[in-house]
Amino acid sequence: MDLTAVYTFVTAVDEGQFQEAATSLSITPQAVSKRIAVLEKDLGVQLFSRTARGARLTIDGQAFLPHARALLQAEERAAASVRPGTRPLRVDVIGRQLSLAGLLRDFHRAHPGIELDVVTLLDSAAAIAAIRSGTIDATFRAVTMPGRQLPDGIEATPVLDEPLHLFTGPAHEFAAARKVTPAQLAGRRIWMPGNVPGTEWAAYYDELATVFGLTIDSIGPDFGIEPLLDTIASSSTLATFVSEQTPLVWPAGHDLRRIPLHSPIPVYPHSLLWRTDNPHPALTALRTHLSSAYPGRPEGDIWTPKWAQHPPS
Known part of the structure; x- marks a missing residue:
């Protein structure tokens, strides 16, 4: 279904006349009529009855109107779900009961207006693949596995040792x-x-x-x-x-x-990983928050695998 035609139909109903709808949409009245005619053809029903006084909704048009509005609302929600700045920031943690979830809770308390979508993926390979595909925005992980380097375009910074x-x-x-x-x-x-x-x-x-x-x-x-x-x-x-x-x-x-x-x-080194070209503004806020809250490594003699060492920050 052509959502532009659906939007034109709803605008015509709200404005009351095709002329007013044309003005609102910055198109000609003929274009309004053409879009609605295409919609009527797709649906197989007449949505408006044309009279000398203008156009009035038919019974089919009245039945279709609430569904047309729902379609437009669904379109907006779908777009907002992936639009940077409006969709939640998707962050992966190993477990919701671990300390890393506490880091996210602290961030949420500091930035209550930022929506978070917290997910739990199995391992670093799955998490990095999700970052590269855009399924998630960031993950908390040990930086790498033995013999494996971070892919190009993925950065990491230490957040908790x-x-x-x-x-x-x-x-x-x-x-x-x-x-x-x-x-x-x-x-x-x-x-x-x-x-x-x-x-x-x-x-x-x-x-x-x-x-x-x-x-x-x-x-x-x-x-x-x-x-x-x-x-x-x-x-x-x-x-x-x-x-x-x-x-x-x-x-x-x-x-x-x-x-x-x-x-x-023995120290387990947690890092935040993200894609460098990710434009989500909340990702910058998360990185800034975690960087300012990072306490540094514990004092004294520590052990961690060489493959899990933090990259230069």
Whole structure:
């Protein structure tokens, strides 16, 4: 259906006369008549009855009018959904309950007028492909995977360097420790059922395990955070890793422990990735906000895989 003809039809109804509609549309009355005639032919009905006093809606025209208005409203919503400055900023995060979602919440509090559309894609490859295709505007990721470089036109900037904590139940051998070194975990089992092979975070923990001699166990179904907490709380041998700022709440009876790692501090480096030619104005606001809020790397001896090092900022 020709939406220009539909718009002409609605304008003619609102103005009351073809002459007035022509003036409003900056076209001739003959052009108005021609557009409506084409629309009537497409629909197979007469929308106006022409009289010496002008044109009046027929019964079919009255029936069509609310749908014509809905068509024009749908057209505007469709255009607004992709028009920079009017559509929401689409940002990918690994998980909605992780610290990166907190960064977005802080941004939203600072810029309540900017609409956000938060999505969760599986891994960095899917996220980068979505940036390149324009499906999303930005993603929070470790910068790259082993042997993989960022594609041309994609930039990255560090936004959060997050130290890891050991997470145990009260019966675990390190439950009473104030700090633990990665070397002390050699030969120990770290249970992380959410680690998906091929993802950048699985690659991060695999390298951590290789360097310090511990075991990352991802066997078993991932039922979510609550069953994980229940299992860790009741085990004397299982522990897991959580990031320093990961928000967690558990029943008081679990008596779970978050123990900082040090000498060195394993740090997970989060960056914001985006396409350099993306014109969305809210993307600039997000980058500026995150840049001003970036606390820098933790002080002291830190560890992170070489492939996950931040690019020059």
